[in-house]
Amino acid sequence: MIHRLYTLSLAGLVAGYAPVAFYRSVRRGVPLHLRARFGFGAEHLNRPTAWVHAVSVGETIAALPLIEGIRRLAPTLPPVVTTVTDTGAHVVSERLGDGASHRFFPLDFPGPVRRVVEAINPAFLVCMETEIWPNMYRTLAERRVPVMIANGRVSDRSFGRYRLVRPLLRAVLDHVTVFAMRSEEDAQRIIALGAAPERVFVSGNIKHEPLPEAGGVELWQRLLGLGREQRVWIAGSTHRGEEAAVLDAHAAARRDCPDLVLVLAPRHPERVAEVAALVTARGWPVARRSELPRERQPGAVIVLDTVGELAQLYGIADVVFVGGSLVAAGGHNMLEPAQRRKPVLFGPYTTNFREAAALLVESGGGILVRDGGALTAELTRLLADPVLRAKIGGLAHEAVAGRHGAVKATLDLVERFLLPAGTP
Numbered sequence: 001m002i003h004r005l006y007t008l009s010l011a012g013l014v015a016g017y018a019p020v021a022f023y024r025s026v027r028r029g030v031p032l033h034l035r036a037r038f039g040f041g042a043e044h045l046n047r048p049t050a051w052v053h054a055v056s057v058g059e060t061i062a063a064l065p066l067i068e069g070i071r072r073l074a075p076t077l078p079p080v081v082t083t084v085t086d087t088g089a090h091v092v093s094e095r096l097g098d099g100a101s102h103r104f105f106p107l108d109f110p111g112p113v114r115r116v117v118e119a120i121n122p123a124f125l126v127c128m129e130t131e132i133w134p135n136m137y138r139t140l141a142e143r144r145v146p147v148m149i150a151n152g153r154v155s156d157r158s159f160g161r162y163r164l165v166r167p168l169l170r171a172v173l174d175h176v177t178v179f180a181m182r183s184e185e186d187a188q189r190i191i192a193l194g195a196a197p198e199r200v201f202v203s204g205n206i207k208h209e210p211l212p213e214a215g216g217v218e219l220w221q222r223l224l225g226l227g228r229e230q231r232v233w234i235a236g237s238t239h240r241g242e243e244a245a246v247l248d249a250h251a252a253a254r255r256d257c258p259d260l261v262l263v264l265a266p267r268h269p270e271r272v273a274e275v276a277a278l279v280t281a282r283g284w285p286v287a288r289r290s291e292l293p294r295e296r297q298p299g300a301v302i303v304l305d306t307v308g309e310l311a312q313l314y315g316i317a318d319v320v321f322v323g324g325s326l327v328a329a330g331g332h333n334m335l336e337p338a339q340r341r342k343p344v345l346f347g348p349y350t351t352n353f354r355e356a357a358a359l360l361v362e363s364g365g366g367i368l369v370r371d372g373g374a375l376t377a378e379l380t381r382l383l384a385d386p387v388l389r390a391k392i393g394g395l396a397h398e399a400v401a402g403r404h405g406a407v408k409a410t411l412d413l414v415e416r417f418l419l420p421a422g423t424p
Contacts, residue, residue, distance in 0.1 A: 002168050003110075006134050010108060028270045031086060036104040039115030048420075050077040051122035053105060056085040057307060058333055059128040062151060062206045064095055066126065069411040071099070074423050080120050087269060091308040108133045117143065124177075124418035126150050130158070130190070137175035146177035146418045150410050151206045153182045154189040155330070156351055162193050170194025178417040180410045183355055201413060204406030205355065207335050217315045224263075224302060224316070225293050231260050231318050231383060236310050237267040237332035238323035242347075243278050245326055245372030250301070251282070252376045257383050263313060265304035267324060267332065272305040279303065311336040318389060319382045321345040321375060324352075331357065338365055338396035343382055343389050345369050359403070365396025 024030040035041045050070050054060040060083060067079050079100035081092045092102045103120065106112035113135045124146045127133075130153055140147055154162070162169055173195045180203040181187040187200050221228060233253070235246040243264065250262045266275045276286045285297040288305045296302075304310060311333075314320055320337035324330060325347030334344045335356050344366040350357035360366025369375040382389050 002171055003134055003138060006168075007109060014107065024270075030270060033104050037107050037112065038109075039106045039112035039119075042103055042116060042119035044119045045078070045080070045121045048077055048121055048123040049080045050074055051080050051082070051120055051125045052100075052128070053082045053125060053131065054088060054128040055083065055105075055131065056088045057091055058207075059151075060088045060091040061095075061308065061311060063126075063128050065209055065407045066150065066206065066410060067096065067100060069407060070126070070414060073411060073415055074123075074419055076423065077123050080122070082120075087307045094308050106136075108135045110135050110139070113139050117145075123420055123423075124148070124414075126414065126418070130154055132162075132169070132172060134172045137172055141175040147175060148414065148418055149176055149179045149181075149190075151182055151203075151406070152179050152190060153186045153352075154193070159189050159193075166193055178413050180413050182406075185355075201409075203409035203413065204403060205335075206406045206410065207333055207356070208400055208403040209407050220313060220316050223293050224261075224289070225287075225296050226261060226316065227259075231257055232263060232316050233260065233319040233321070233379060233383070234263040234265065234310075234314060234317040234337075235321045236265045236314070236323060236337070238264065238275075239267055239327050239329045240271065240274075241327045242323050243275055245375055246321065246323075247278065247282050247301075248372055249321075249376040249379045253380050253383055254299075256380060260383065261300075261302065263302045263304060263317070265310050265313075267329075269305065269307060272303060276303050314342055315340045317342050319343055319345065319379055321369075321379070323347075325349050326369075326371070326375070334360060334366060335400055338400045341390075341393035341397040343367065343392035344396055345375060345378055347371075347375075359399050360396055363395050363399035365392055365394075365399050367392070 021032060025032050052063055052067055054063045071079060080103060081100050082103045082105040083089050084105050089102050092100060106116045117139050122145050125140060126148045129151055130149055137147055179190055179195055179200045181190060181200060182205045184202055187202050191197050191200055254260050264275060266272060279286050279301045285300040287296045287300040287302050289302060290305050314337040320342045322332050322334040322344060324332045328349045330352035331346060331350035334346050334353060337344050338360060344360055348370050361368055367378050369378050
């Protein structure tokens with residue numbers, strides 16, 4: 001009965017969203033992948049696989065060291081990675097190549113789920129963060145395929161919503177074999193929602209882990225056409241409503257630092273044209289990352305229109321602002337620049353990364369800017385003082401380095417709860 005009600009509700013949501021999806025497909029070129037979403041056309045794998053699901057770019061990048069660890073633990077189980085977005089699929093292709101195959105995650109209806117599970121033939125599923133898919137989890141439970149929630153978190157908003165349907169949610173959570181949660185608070189919340197306490201573990205935040213680099217600072221400077229001593233700041237993962245504040249700050253900072261370069265990275269790639277138009281409206285030329293290296297016009301703002309490069313690009317920055325935080329979007333991963341010893345600025349809306357934001361502020365490695373004026377003031381202060389930049393960047397790195405170990409803890413749980421007996 002529970003799953004029937006859920007499926008009917010999901011059908012209503014999909015029907016309501018369909019016109020929006022088709023509009024985005026026609027006007028913005030966002031692919032629908034309808035056959036894949038309904039579970040058709042997938043190649044059937046003849047042997048069991050290690051299935052990892054990550055919704056989009058951030059989750060996919062965070063999953064990379066976990067996938068590599070699973071390959072070492074179970075070399076006979078070829079990895080299959082599913083994503084919801086094309087940008088996540090691009091990261092899988094670019095970072096893992098032939099080391100993993102990619103599929104799009106199906107709509108959570110019984111038919112599509114059954115077809116995809118039969119095609120993937122998983123020995124287990126590791127689902128990044130707290131993705132709740134009742135029909136998927138039920139189907140896997142019927143096949144006795146264990147499921148892990150990895151790097152799990154329960155945001156304030158999700159917790160409030162889930163509590164409204166706690167009696168229904170508990171039956172879904174019973175199908176999850178083990179919960180590897182980011183923090184004690186996340187662990188207590190998932191237990192309050194109905195997870196069995198003996199299945200819940202605090203493994204830490206995988207996004208605290210050091211990331212493999214694809215090229216050093218000098219390589220990225222050449223790729224972007226930057227001088228070795230040229231100062232650069234990056235505004236990463238920005239949302240609509242933040243770029244104006246970023247551009248105001250850039251204009252003010254250039255008065256004291258005329259050669260300053262801004263790398264502006266909108267969170268959603270489909271907004272690149274919109275963001276580029278905002279830049280040109282200010283009178284600055286635009287250089288898209290995909291067009292570089294080439295000679296840039298003086299004063300050009302670099303707009304990142306590629307996927308999966310932002311974390312690496314933080315290495316060239318003198319100062320980093322992490323977006324989704326001056327507007328109520330919950331913030332994005334401020335640990336990536338911190339790992340690279342960069343002073344990190346972010347706004348007050350950081351519910352998605354509350355623990356990370358608190359860690360950086362308390363350590364002195366991150367600075368909370370409450371509005372565009374504060375962003376301008378802190379940016380100009382940091383650019384004027386290289387000693388201060390180095391001090392804050394060092395504190396940021398030390399804070400993150402002290403939290404390593406989440407990947408190992410998660411892999412220990414994979415080995416304990418997910419791997420079939422006798423897996424080489």
